[in-house]
Amino acid sequence: MDFINNPSFSHLFSLILLCTTLFPTPQISAVDFPINVWPKPTTFLWPRPQAIALSPNFTISAPPHPYLTAAVRRYLAQILSEHHRPLVTPNLNVTSSPPLAALTITISDGSGPLGHGVNESYSLRIPDGGGGAAVLEAGTAWGAMRGLETFSQLVYGKPSRVACGLYVWDVPLFMHRGIMLDTARNYYGVEDLMRLIGAMSMNKLNVFHWHVTDSHSFPLVVPSEPEMAEKGAYGEDMKYTAADVKRVVEFGLEHGVRVVPEIDMPAHTGSWAKAYPEIVTCADVFWWPAEAGWDDRFAAEPGSGQLNPLNPKTYQVVQNIVHDVVSMFPDQFFHAGADEVTPNCWKIDPQIHSFLSKNGTLSQILSLFINSTLPYILSLNRTVVYWEDVLLDATVSVSPSLLPKQHVILQTWNNGPANTKRIVAAGYRAIVSSSDFYYLDCGHGDFVGNNSEYDQPPSANQTDGGSWCGPFKSWQLIYNYDITYGLTAAEAELVIGGEVALWSEQADSTVVDQRIWPRASAMAETLWSGNRDGAGRKRFAEAVDRLNEWRYRMVARGIRAEPIQPLWCVKNPGMCNTLH
Structure with a gap:
């Protein structure tokens, strides 16, 4: 209107x-x-x-x-x-x-x-x-x-x-303003998800990207493949039933928040092996063997496991899961993952090893998987979102000819504005989730045990606190990020919005509010009305007092958002500013 x-x-x-x-x-x-x-x-x-x-x-x-x-x-x-x-x-x-x-x-x-x-x-x-x-x-x-x-x-x-x-x-600047939450590494109850959606609505965020499965667990109950959750969930009380999903989706509609499911594949699927070990390569293999280099690892992190695109049964299981997930989630977007395919996890499989020995390539194997699964998802009247790796990974990626621009959106997470530029320059719509700015789990150290980086004297990596994507992403860093930086006007039109992401290696329901809020509020304002005043100047200095008040109001509404300043600063506006 x-x-x-x-x-x-x-x-x-x-x-x-x-x-x-x-x-x-x-x-x-x-x-x-x-x-x-x-x-x-x-x-x-x-x-x-x-x-x-x-x-x-x-x-x-x-x-x-x-x-x-x-x-x-x-x-x-x-x-x-x-x-x-x-x-x-x-x-x-x-x-x-x-x-x-x-x-x-x-x-x-x-x-x-x-x-x-x-x-x-x-x-x-x-x-x-x-x-x-x-x-x-x-x-x-x-x-x-x-x-x-x-x-x-x-x-x-x-x-x-x-x-x-x-x-x-x-009116919002960007149509897609979201939060991605990983519920596979650590489990979150339905009430946690609804509280998150309620807080999103307060901040005028409109997309809950639910990263529901991964190598660590498969908590989603899929009617046609009940053993996936029966064997792949952490426990009987750590599952999401169809009734749970309906409750979350309806709660989202009542708050103006879309719920977009992600079933990450073909990598990040170790949990699938609990039900179907024959379709998963390197399942439960130690992720980084002693004395091996980083390039010889079997997964991006513990634990390991990738679907085998050369096994016909893989596609039977995938189609059953996709069909049921689409029936549970009415949103037009379906996120199919496709990130972090680790070469060695495929290479140690005898069937794939044989294929590679006959001059086949890893990219051909990924192409086979995409070409065998994407058309099916599209046939269910869904737009497919993939992580950027499917097109940009230097080792395992596919040709743009397999990714129709009118039906595929790419979500960027590496190399900040540079990868966003590569995606839109290729003509794809982009969702920006740069780990340099929007990863809320960064800066809390590493979660793997027996890590010699923490030994004395400190290594060079200690400047990041042992976190691969450190340091911590402050609200100021998030607020000042322009997701269309360096793009032409035509390229910027292809950026449909952004998402902050909370991967849950070191997060669960006990800390989820503090990890997300009020940092996600900073992104919410920049994607709604920008981060500049009428004269084109960044307005983060003016925003701090307003964000303090907003955080206080969120807490009063039951959202346990972390403080950004001492209360004295709030009671004495301007006294905690610098001279700049």
């Missing part, structure tokens, strides 16, 4: 522009108004910052919708009960007008499904006159959910007050 060209809102927009011309808009900072909106809206017009009382009988009205109705109910309960107390008292004039009585929501398309490219724009007007209603207009239910989140963050105090006399028009 074109809000600016909508007659009623174009008239309102003109009036607000007139007000801001006659009465210049003050520079609103966290000091002046710490009840901020995170992520920062695209357009936020507020000629005279002030607040109005919120009626204790406040209501929200919206057209009936299977998921928006649930969101309205949730936000109304939160708005009436939250009574957020900012760390810094808002410097706002509270008008004596009658309380704000209602929020009215209208949407122009109630039938649009939640999917990539869905319209998430909205406009919000909160009048400064009392007794009336605030107005939220959106093209879809999903845009209305984003507007509800913005409205909820503008309410504070006990008795409750709400910012008024303002107009917001908002």
Whole structure:
């Protein structure tokens, strides 16, 4: 919906522009108004910052919708009960007008499904006159959910007050704004996943990339292949049933968050050998033999195992799994992995060794796998996402001719902007998850035992704390990253968004909130409205006070986000800044 060209809102927009011309808009900072909106809206017009009382009988009205109705109910309960107390008292004039009585929501398309490219724009007007209603207009239910989140963050105090006399028009810069969580190395309960999705919705993130299987475990119960989870999960109470998946997916829809499954293959499949040892090479082999060089390892990390593309039974099992996963996850994206094929894991298999001895190559074997599995996934009406390795790996990769650009998206994780450039220059859409900026597990040391790098004197690698992707990725590093850096305008158009990633070698439900938040909030704002002000300057200095307040509010909402500064800094805004 074109809000600016909508007659009623174009008239309102003109009036607000007139007000801001006659009465210049003050520079609103966290000091002046710490009840901020995170992520920062695209357009936020507020000629005279002030607040109005919120009626204790406040209501929200919206057209009936299977998921928006649930969101309205949730936000109304939160708005009436939250009574957020900012760390810094808002410097706002509270008008004596009658309380704000209602929020009215209208949407122009109630039938649009939640999917990539869905319209998430909205406009919000909160009048400064009392007794009336605030107005939220959106093209879809999903845009209305984003507007509800913005409205909820503008309410504070006990008795409750709400910012008024303002107009917001908002639309994200990037359509794909996600978090990848690995639930195979360590298990997370369904409640953990739903809490993550709830926090994502607060931050206007819209894609939960669920890396559900790996070499370490296969916790997903697949009806046509029940032994995969029966033998491959860590335990009976560490499985995800079809009912669990439905619960997570429905919870995601109620919060405007897509759930994209990843079944990583042909590498990272050691757990498959518990049910089908005949289709997995080098399963349970020690990953890095003593005295062997790095190039002679059998896996990127413990444990080992890769599917054998030369065994016909491999494809029978793969098709059964893919069919059932697609039936459980309605999203249009299916992530099929294809990263980190380790040459030696294939080379020690007798069948593959024979193939290679007749002048066959490892890339031909991977090509056989992709050419035998990709068409099937596409036949199920899915867009396939692969990790960048499938095209860019220097040792084992496939020809672009096997990866149709209209049906395949590549997710980058190596070499920062350089690999993003290679992907889009080749004409592929890209999801950016650079380990240099977006890997949230980095900086916690290595997880393997008997590691001589920790012996004295320190080795050169100690500067990274033993972490392959160290140092720790701070919120500032994440916030300042421009995911289209170095790209032409045409290339930048192919970047559909980004994802922070939490691999779970050293994470589980006890630390997941702290590892993700508020660092993922930093990415959320940059992908929603960018990281620069109107003059083109990076706004990380201004963001710190707002992020402090936002982190505090997230904690009050039950998300155990880690602090970014001492509380003294929050209570004394600006005093913890440098001179730069």
